[in-house]
Amino acid sequence: xxxxxxxxxxxxxxxxxxxxxxxxxxxxxxxxxxxxxxxxxxxxxxxxxxxxxxxxxxxxxxxxxxxxxxxxxxxxxxxxxxxxxxxxxxxxxxxxxxxxxxxxxxxxxxxxxxxxxxxxxxxxxxxxxxxxxxxxxxxxxxxxxxxxxxxxxxxxxxxxxxxxxxxxxxxxxxxxxxxxxxxxxxxxxxxxxxxxxxxxxxxxxxxxxxxxxxxxxxxxxxxxxxxxxxxxxxxxxxxxxxxxxxxxxxxxxxxxxxxxxxxxxxxxxxxxxxxxxxxxxxxxxxxxxxxxxxxxxxxxxxxxxxxxxxxxxxxxxxxxxxxxxxxxxxxxxxxxxxxxxxxxxxxxxxxxxxxxxxxxxxxxxxxxxxxxxxxxxxxxxxxxxxxxxxxxxxxxxxxxxxxxxxxxxxxxxxxxxxxxxxxxxxxxxxxxxxxxxxxxxxxxxxxxxxxxxxxxxxxxxxxxxxxxxxxxxxxxxxxxxxxxxxxxxxxxxxxxxxxxxxxxxxxxxxxxxxxxxxxxxxxxxxxxxxxxxxxxxxxxxxxxxxxxxxxxxxxxxxx
Numbered sequence: 001x002x003x004x005x006x007x008x009x010x011x012x013x014x015x016x017x018x019x020x021x022x023x024x025x026x027x028x029x030x031x032x033x034x035x036x037x038x039x040x041x042x043x044x045x046x047x048x049x050x051x052x053x054x055x056x057x058x059x060x061x062x063x064x065x066x067x068x069x070x071x072x073x074x075x076x077x078x079x080x081x082x083x084x085x086x087x088x089x090x091x092x093x094x095x096x097x098x099x100x101x102x103x104x105x106x107x108x109x110x111x112x113x114x115x116x117x118x119x120x121x122x123x124x125x126x127x128x129x130x131x132x133x134x135x136x137x138x139x140x141x142x143x144x145x146x147x148x149x150x151x152x153x154x155x156x157x158x159x160x161x162x163x164x165x166x167x168x169x170x171x172x173x174x175x176x177x178x179x180x181x182x183x184x185x186x187x188x189x190x191x192x193x194x195x196x197x198x199x200x201x202x203x204x205x206x207x208x209x210x211x212x213x214x215x216x217x218x219x220x221x222x223x224x225x226x227x228x229x230x231x232x233x234x235x236x237x238x239x240x241x242x243x244x245x246x247x248x249x250x251x252x253x254x255x256x257x258x259x260x261x262x263x264x265x266x267x268x269x270x271x272x273x274x275x276x277x278x279x280x281x282x283x284x285x286x287x288x289x290x291x292x293x294x295x296x297x298x299x300x301x302x303x304x305x306x307x308x309x310x311x312x313x314x315x316x317x318x319x320x321x322x323x324x325x326x327x328x329x330x331x332x333x334x335x336x337x338x339x340x341x342x343x344x345x346x347x348x349x350x351x352x353x354x355x356x357x358x359x360x361x362x363x364x365x366x367x368x369x370x371x372x373x374x375x376x377x378x379x380x381x382x383x384x385x386x387x388x389x390x391x392x393x394x395x396x397x398x399x400x401x402x403x404x405x406x407x408x409x410x411x412x413x414x415x416x417x418x419x420x421x422x423x424x425x426x427x428x429x430x431x432x433x434x435x436x437x438x439x440x441x442x443x444x445x446x447x448x449x450x451x452x453x454x455x456x457x458x459x460x461x462x463x464x465x466x467x468x469x470x471x472x473x474x475x476x477x478x479x480x481x482x483x484x485x486x487x488x489x490x491x492x493x494x495x496x497x498x499x500x501x502x503x504x505x506x507x508x509x510x511x512x513x514x515x516x517x518x519x520x521x522x523x524x525x526x527x528x529x530x531x532x533x534x535x536x537x538x539x540x541x542x543x544x545x546x547x548x549x550x551x552x553x554x555x556x557x558x559x
Contacts (some may be wrong), residue, residue, distance in 0.1 A: 002127060002150045004420040006187060006383060006412075007028045008435045009050040010034065013389045013413055017072035017435075019050045020156060020189060020385065024128050024149050028058060030065040030087075030188070031145055031156045035076030038437075049077040051434045052084055059085050063125050064115075064323055067091035068135075068158025069284035070098035071229050079103040079295055080438070082111055090123065090130075092141035097261045098229065119143060119173065133176040135160040138230045138363035140169035140267040144177075151420065153188030159191050159386065161365045162372060165205040169267055172231060174376070181377040187418075188379035192387030193364035195395035200366045202359045207238045210359045211325070215244040220287040220321030222246065223308070223350075225294050225301035227328045228255045230363070235268050235326070242271045246291040251304070251315055255295045273296065279315045296320055297300050301328060309344035320349030327355045367398055374402050381425045382409045383418070393475040461486025461543040463534065465504055465526060468549045474512045479553055480504045487534075487542040496537055505534060508548075523548065 002024050012018035016036035022029045035047045036214040051346070055062060065087055068074050078089060078099050083106070091099065093116050103111060117123070131146040137159045147154040160173055194201075202210075215222050222244075226233045241248045250256055262268035270276065282290060296304035305324065307313040318324065324345050326338070342352045355361050365373065374382070382404050385393035389411070396409050410418055410425070415433030418425050466480030480501050484493075504526055511522045526546045535541055 002420070002421075004149060004154070004186070004425075005152060005428070006154070006189070006418040006425075007416065007431055007433075008385060008412055008414055009052075009054070009074075010036075010077075010414060011386045012392065012411075015386070015388060016194060017048060017077070018068075018074050018386055019077065021054075022154050022156075023061075024147070027063045027125060027128065028055070028061045029063050029128070029130065029147055030055070032068055032158070033065055033077040033081050034071075034073040035438075036073065044553050047072075047076065047139055047438045048435045049080050049438060051432060052081055054431045054433070055081070056084060059087075061082045062087055063128075064088040064090055064130075066130060066145050067095050067099070068145060068156065069137055070095040070139050071137075071159065071227075073100075073463075075099045076102065079106040079108055080436075082108065082113075088111060088113045088115055090117050091141060092117060092119075092132075094139070094141040094231075094262065094265050094267050096263060098258070101257060101261060103512050119176075132169060133180070133202070134173040136163050136166055136170050136172045137161065138232045140231055142170075142260075146180055149186065152184040152380065153180055154187045154189070155180060155185050155379070156189045157191050159364055160369075160373070161194075161201055161363060162369045163201065163203050166232075167205040170204075174261060177373070177376045185377045185379040187381040187383060188374065188377055189385050190370065190395070191364055192370075192384045192391045192395040194362050194366055195370060195384070195387060195391045195398060197362070197366050199360040200368060201362050204232065204236070207355065207361050208240065210278055211236055211240045211327075211355070212243055214323065214325060214353050215240050215246065215291065216521075218233065218288075218323035220319075220323065221290040221292065222320070222323045222325060223292045223294060223305075223316065224325045224327050225296070225305050227301070228295035229260045230263050230328065231258075231268055231558065232363075233327050234259065234262075234293070237291070238268070238275060241291045242275055246289055247277045247285060248275055249277055249282050249290060249292045251279055251292060251294040251313075255293065255337070282315070286320065288477060302326075302337050305341050306344055307351070309341070309348040318345055318348040318350045322348075322350040323353060324350045325353040325355065348352050367394075369436060370395060371402050373400050374399060374404065379404070381418075384409070384411060402539040461540075461542045462545060463487050463500075463530070464545045465500075465530070466546060466547045466549075467504070467508065468551055469508060469512065470551050471512065471517060476505065476508055476512075480508075484542070487538075487540065496534075499537075500530060500533065503529060504546075519548070522546075 005023035007021045009019040011019060016034060018032040018034040020031040035049045038048055079102050096114050096116050119132045119134050129148040132143040135142045135144050135158060144158050145156045160442045224237050294301050294304050308316050308318045311317045345352050382399045384392040392411050396411060399409050400406055415430045417429050417431055419428035462485050464483040468477045470477050482497050482500060507525050507529060511517055523546045527544045530544050531541060
């Protein structure tokens with residue numbers, strides 16, 4: 001009997017940052033390694049990735065990293081992982097090329113352990129065989145992953161949906177899925193992102209027709225905001241632009257790089273060599289000939305739309321008559337940002353078309369799709385993943401409706417470990433898991449204290465007190481001077497500033513008279529008493545930063 005463990009380092013109780021571990025005896029199989037974009041309150045943070053400490057501690061047991069598809073929520077953490085550990089990384093051709101693209105952006109250019117697989121490959125690790133099966137998602141070359149063990153298969157769906165109208169690069173392999181179900185599935189890890197949806201997904205054929213109608217009805221320019229790696233949507237944009245007699249103007253270097261990769265691998269087809277024009281030439285064309293494709297920085301186009309509406313974008317400013325098509329499906333934490341973006345677009349004179357709402361489109365399985373997957377695979381145990389807790393719980397209810405017993409369904413959190421034993425699968429402890437914050441080139445050097453300080457600075461500003469003292473003479477030599485940023489307008493707050501200077505002077509003089517002078521106590525008293533005064537006068541608590549210098553060699557000049 002094999003000893004099987006299943007754990008999540010990300011992707012549970014959250015949308016994105018997928019990373020799951022399957023341990024069979026002494027070997028660890030990593031399923032995806034993604035990132036997630038932070039909510040607005042995490043000021044200055046670019047992305048979040050999983051905590052890799054458990055993997056670093058057990059690096060000698062890792063068989064490899066197996067990737068399901070090329071979206072950042074599945075591959076975005078890989079460049080950071082391979083900076084720490086040299087591991088074999090397996091994925092389909094497009095997925096590996098997109099990982100390499102992200103790795104180059106991080107300065108990793110010659111990593112030697114990437115391995116391109118296809119759906120017919122079987123990777124034999126002795127007691128375990130890793131296989132793959134085609135799935136339908138919004139990017140080509142998406143696969144599910146099947147880890148075959150002596151106890152049965154552990155199946156990871158990755159992000160998927162069922163759609164019979166998609167092209168060859170996006171088709172689901174139903175025969176392989178049915179075969180896995182007949183051979184026996186021990187545990188199923190399945191996508192929960194749309195488990196609570198009240199609607200079935202519209203087919204991609206319906207969405208393409210709807211996009212074409214919107215483009216033809218638009219009197220002026222059309223601006224399409226999409227995720228750069230949603231290649232199915234990008235292909236639809238090119239096809240619709242050609243049918244609607246518009247030229248496509250690409251906004252962003254990252255988008256051009258991804259499209260170049262997709263064209264080279266024959267995953268995207270440009271229907272006409274005259275279709276795409278340089279964005280610097282946009283003013284040479286009439287508005288009804290223009291379609292602008294915007295994907296934004298790091299795959300998030302909403303901020304770019306806001307910049308367009310505020311006239312801050314490098315190339316495009318939204319103007320009356322523009323039709324702005326939001327062709328991405330933002331996660332729940334971005335709902336406020338979506339509402340703000342739409343408001344800004346309307347104020348600038350544009351009109352908003354939201355595909356996800358108007359046409360019920362998503363790259364993730366609807367409840368009916370999820371139940372069909374469970375029916376085909378017939379798993380003994382079920383683990384909902386990739387979604388907030390409410391979505392995972394909705395997925396649990398769907399599983400019970402198709403006959404999976406409640407005690408065979410596990411809603412795990414980050415770090416929870418499921419382990420097989422004689423009586424079946426059950427919770428068996430916890431491993432280290434959490435978020436690692438990326439800010440520029442810094443990885444993991446931003447913690448809760450720094451975020452708290454940033455939040456404080458953003459809300460109430462900073463109040464800096466600068467002075468020079470001489471302990472030998474027992475007096476203040478210069479200052480105190482006060483610098484305020486983001487707290488009060490200094491020219492209009494003379495009384496408050498003078499009172500604050502007098503308070504600081506009194507505090508410093510008392511400490512200079514004390515034989516047991518302590519720097520930490522002096523600075524602490526300044527912060528505490530000044531904070532109390534400022535709050536009484538303004539009902540605000542700025543960050544108070546005392547800067548005290550000592551002139552130990554000061555000599556009084558003779559006249």
